[in-house]
Amino acid sequence: MQQVKAVVARAKGAPVEVVTINVPDPGPGEALVKVQACGVCHTDLHYREGGINDDFPFLLGHEAAGVVEAVGEGVTDVAPGDFVVLNWRAVCGECRACKRGEPWYCFATHNATQKMTLAEGEGAGTELTPALGIGAFAEKTLVAAGQCTKVDPSARPAAVGLLGCGVMAGIGAAINTGGVTRGQSVAVIGCGGVGVAAVAGAALAGAGTIIAVDLDPEKLEIARGLGATHTVDSSSTDPVTAIQELTGGFGADVVIEAVGRPETWKQAFYARDLAGTVVLVGVPTPDMKVPDLPLIDVFGRGGALKSSWYGDCLPSRDFPMLVDLYRQGRLDLDAFVTEEIGIDDVEAAFDKMHGGPGQAPVLRSVVVLG
Template identity: 80%
Template sequence: MAQQVNGVIAPGKNEPVRVETIIVPDPGPGEAVVQIQACGVCHTDLHYKQGGINDDFPFLLGHEAAGVVESVGAGVTDVAPGDFVVLNWRAVCGTCRACERGRPWYCFATHNARQKMTLTDGTELSAALGIGAFAEKTLVAAGQCTKVDPSVAPAVAGLLGCGVMAGIGAAINTGQVGRGDSVAVIGCGGVGDAAIVGSRLAGAARIIAVDIDDRKLETARTMGATHTVNSRTTDPVEAIRELTGGFGADVVIEAVGRPETYQQAFYARDLAGTVVLVGVPTPEMTLELPLLDVFGRGGALKSSWYGDCLPSRDFPMLIDLHQQGRIDLAAFVTETIGLGDVEKAFARMHEGDVLRSVVVF
């Protein structure tokens, strides 16, 4: 039967979030109920609160989560009650034209739970990225559950559900950073730092971190940046060129999502280099570039959705690398908080002194 749990909702545009009682239905065919153990506070959740995604309020926030499968619906075979899972918002269908061409990370028909979670008065909730994990339990499509090693801390594992995977994947999967490459990362929040980690893992020889905050730049060095540039005081394009023999970086990863920083990324890459946009823009933003420059510089301009990841492949691999000590996912956890502290965590994002606040249940 349906369960009542506590969850954090965004009731309206720019209104403070609040803890409410949420009704979680029993899982239907192809669905699973997951008991959440930890969920990171991601900037995308703030976008939902601010109305930057859409206006389907109220939202049940939270999506960067790990937990234990409590129950599954009919036809579910890939996960079972008791499995420790990381939730993902790209549950591939297996039958669309991208999946049939062997490119499931581009799946054009990803799916979520068909049933809606509600408030006690019956108001339907829009689950953030189809997950809604700032709650003691949530209902998702079973394909959104990826089994990983249960010995890893939930607060660490859950980060793969969004920001860390997006950044690492932007470097490895989308940017295809290779051994000896030069990489510049513009924007050193959680996603940007993860791109630095991914670039180091791929064997980049020079990793240039760019930000306007010296505290973030210092953190970027601990993540593997070899050079840092404060773009508040220094022209980042000129600085990146100077650090790469006058040519520009082989791969430039834009982790801010603004037209100004995208233009910097475009002109800071080497001829025939690659720009990867992984920062999330807002709907009103537009970009203007001279078409002749787009043509004349060659190379590739790519967007990276979720780091072009395949959760079933990438989540277990990255957990294994963490367990082996080859990457330090725990370094992204700045603080652990309670369910009632999400609004304060949003405020800390603006202060710039946090990579991830993680709600622990």
């Protein structure tokens, strides 16, 4: 058992706290990871706001990279000293998806069995719920060994750790879910961290026309830097009309919706070409409904309407490949790191997510721990 500093959300809407927690020694199938960097994702804010569930207190943080410090019995894929990116889908290898050769759809992913707990003060001994089964706003965290993916140790932790969630979700939405191929046209609606990662994914796949859509001109400029060939300011231009005009009047082959709202999903539906693909990667709230669409349009336009969960990624396959592309200068993961902060600055990073007059866009604040 070790005691480390960590960021905890004790109650819905309450400011996060830096506290001391107990981290057990790894048991069978588990790994103890010394966290070097962890991105501040909107999902962490959703946990704090009670938008995921009410299993407080939460140990926040999940977009992380670090070094394996110890492993439990039966662990063979990683060893102490390995540099790893953490993932929240440790595949089981036994469920029906895994057995049919589609482990990226694994229906029985798992996390560490042992629980980390509060070490002192009010609620000492209380079990913590780690965000997405990781809990990496901490000097050390305990995870299932399958949540650790070995990558090139020369890579910058603050950059490659972001593959653990948002960046992988966007890149995977384009490459894995959307199946973008050479010469295709792609439109991305919503240019936050996930959206601009989808732009980067489309560029990696060789798309010919890549259209970025957002209300914020600064986000559009970031998207252009990551591969967008055209931008559309939807505060003043109808995005459906603009996307059609930029694709010969037809619409894009693949449209990726990275906002998670009914109105933008409807825009994506009508902005695609006949037999085109719509990918929903923006996360909606439970109260949102599919917009009113004539069923004849769903039938008559053909193609595919897909949702993308974690970019349909297989971490053991995708993380090392993307880190190698980063090391080769072909994928600018550094562009996603807006600022590096300390463990005491997570609450301030949440505030920056809401934006405000004169504030530059923040793709990711990254907590650097060592």
